[in-house]
Amino acid sequence: MRLGLAEVEGGVAVLVRVSEDEAAVVEGIASLDAVFLGERSIVDLRAAAETALAGGRRIPLAEVAWLPPVRRPGKVLCVALNNSANPDRIMSGPDTPAMFVKPASSLIGSGRPIRLRQPMGRVHPEPELAVVIGTGGSDIPVDSAYDHVFGYTIINDLTSPTMRDTDTFHYRAIHPDPEAEDGIRYVDSWVSYPARYKGSDTFGPLGPWVATTDEITDPHSLRITCTHDGGLVTDDNTANLRFSVAEVVSFASEYLTLEPGDVIAMGTALKKSAKGGAVQNVDLNRLGGVIEVAIEGIGTLSNPVEWR
Amino acid sequence: MRLGLAEVEGGVAVLVRVSEDEAAVVEGIASLDAVFLGERSIVDLRAAAETALAGGRRIPLAEVAWLPPVRRPGKVLCVALNNSANPDRIMSGPDTPAMFVKPASSLIGSGRPIRLRQPMGRVHPEPELAVVIGTGGSDIPVDSAYDHVFGYTIINDLTSPTMRDTDTFHYRAIHPDPEAEDGIRYVDSWVSYPARYKGSDTFGPLGPWVATTDEITDPHSLRITCTHDGGLVTDDNTANLRFSVAEVVSFASEYLTLEPGDVIAMGTALKKSAKGGAVQNVDLNRLGGVIEVAIEGIGTLSNPVEWR
Structure with a gap:
């Protein structure tokens, strides 16, 4: 259902x-x-x-x-760069899922406005399959990961690369160094903080439906499309996810206990459309309009942009 | 009280x-x-x-x-690198508060064990003043920010630089480029994802007390100390915070609606102790022991390390 x-x-x-x-x-x-x-x-x-x-x-x-089908999840855990379509973009990165947390206050239902302001800069959509946890757990084995899934929904993991750039530090991290007089040395580091660029109000359109697991027997064979004002932006398939739902549930639960109602966003369908577009090209803060994400067997998440 | x-x-x-x-x-x-x-x-x-x-x-x-005094806050919003003691460490960064979200599942009460595993690598304490929001709001002016504060507590914003390094991508971000044939160009970027390195289970000791605003008339004159097995690690004062509570509450609320019970971690007291130590030197995953954060007028947050 x-x-x-x-x-x-x-x-x-x-x-x-x-x-x-x-x-x-x-x-x-x-x-x-x-x-x-x-x-x-x-x-x-x-x-x-x-x-x-x-x-x-x-x-x-x-x-x-x-x-939003879940209004106040304990956490919305989002997997970054989890798409096998563009491995050549990554020069170095983890061989396990990298994740961030989106706050519940960013969630909105389908049909509700994405409210933007000019200081947010560029804002683009990220069409994603989302998992809703039904049974919590820690250290969940890959083999039994699906027993913990209640169902599947759609998230548009809105992202502002402008705020990402702003909230990035290039700094000298302090590392321990037993050889040094004061016990530390400085290491040139880059670190970015996602609360604003991923978690601002209305940056988490979610829904409209949660399809329970009896309806979605294989979450890795679902067509996922993103359209802007009716024009196709991306046309992808959850088969292209790098880490599977079972792998992400299992890995995440080794570190962060999963609780019933937790939402896991599986990462963006990034394959370019036949027309050569990319989600990063759709600057909603400049273009406005209506952005839709549709996943086969789940539904269509549709949100208009408005400026505040 | x-x-x-x-x-x-x-x-x-x-x-x-x-x-x-x-x-x-x-x-x-x-x-x-x-x-x-x-x-x-x-x-x-x-x-x-x-x-x-x-x-x-x-x-x-x-x-x-x-x-934890608040067990399931809507969000735990944490301000990064908010200390005026070490401005020379930052080569470039925002002139506004940079923030990330820690999940509620990471919170533990005082006295509860910080549970570590070897794959987490280095884990160090970050002693911080935390604000508990009493009255929610958006676009809160600096002048009335304190009207939204219920009280102040202590957070130990445990951090694993090892997992931070692992969960950092060096990649080519896709930027729009109207001049390019396919409408995009690639920009060399670094991006780090904090769910594990900041949000793993037990990485958020919180409490024990929330001192209400009538007890803390000035949140920027409080001595804050961190000790490990009784030895002083840092001895700082909330006067050294770069952005004030009012500035952070106001700025955050322009982007993320604050809700009653939200916790805002104000950033680490980083000043070196007289003994030349630094919180980054205290690798709890190697040393074990008991880590304590004390803030004048609030109390002492004390947690032992155990391995699982």
Whole structure:
């Protein structure tokens, strides 16, 4: 099934997808967050969604005011440069997934505006598959990683290369040196800090649906497209991810305990489109317009740009 | 008043500091998180704490099993390289606060073990003043920033330079170039991703107390010390912070909406001690032992290292 969250008649409701045009209201479950925090069980959620599918109140999708399906995840963990399409771009880097954290305050639902300001500089989309954790854990083996996945959604991991450049230090890091008089030596280093360039408000469009694992039997065979004002920007496939969902879940959980409701953004589909475009060319802060990310079997995440 | 959170008789209780040796149990308030999520008001919390101070049940501090005072903040926003003691280390960098996000899953209470493994490499302490937001907001003016502060606590922003080096890419970033045939050009870039090196489990000792703003009239005149197994590592003062609490709260809120319960780590006290040491010299993964951060008027955050 595919589950979402929306504002309905002044309140918040969990929705289950009925068809391309219609959802049903899931009664008795306040939110997916409530389920992930343990206030209700996933079994309760599924039962309530089945009841809604069988005869619950219908809402036309055209009228839905979406919220992020998970509103306040413990963390949104994002994998960087996880695409096998462009290995020649990397001169040196880790042979394990490199990750950063996007704050929950950056998340918005489908249809909600991406709100930009001129000081943010260039802002481009990053169309990504996102994993929603259902069962937490640490040191999760690759073999059982999928047991921890609740479902899959879409994230547009908006990025400002301008703010990335600003928030980068070239500095002399202090390293221990037993030979030195004061016990330290300086090492020329570059370090960049992503809170603003990845985590500003509205930089995390998420949703609209979470497709549960029974709907997505293979998360690595999904077409993923990104369009800007209807024009194709990228057309890729999750088969091109360098590290798989199982590898990322397992590796991440060796260091950061995964909790129910955590979202893991799998990294950008970066393959160039037939038209020679690249996501980095779509400067939303200059162009405005509507940016959409569609993943086969999940849905379409669509957000307009507005300036504030 | 100074407030904390602890495990008490199998449950969780809010505590208020009575003396150097004793706390009182605050009845009727489940946690500070509950207050920040709006389930109870700050006025209710203060009233309950006053009642506890007047005649509530006493607990010897020596027996307290601390938890982080805020267990699941919306975000832990950390300011990088915010110390005026070492400006000569920075060859280039922003003239505004650079920030990253530490996940809530990294937080531990005072007294809890910092759990390290050999693959983490070097791990050193970073003694820091942390701000706890009481009233959320966006675009907060510098002049009214302190109205948004609930109180001050201590964070040990544990850092692994080894994982920082591993999770750094030297790569060719894609920049738009209208002159180029395919509309892009490549720019030699360095970018580092902090989820592991700043956000691994137990890398965020926090607490034990949150001193409310009525106790800390000036957050920029507090002595801050770091000791390892009783030996002084650094002895600094929050007067040496480059950007002030008000400047950081204001600047951050222009980009990331601040929410009640958000924690802002203000950056490391880095001044060398009289003995010539530096926090970077204290490799906890090699040395083990007990690392303590003390801030005048707040308390002492103490954590032992264990290997897992």
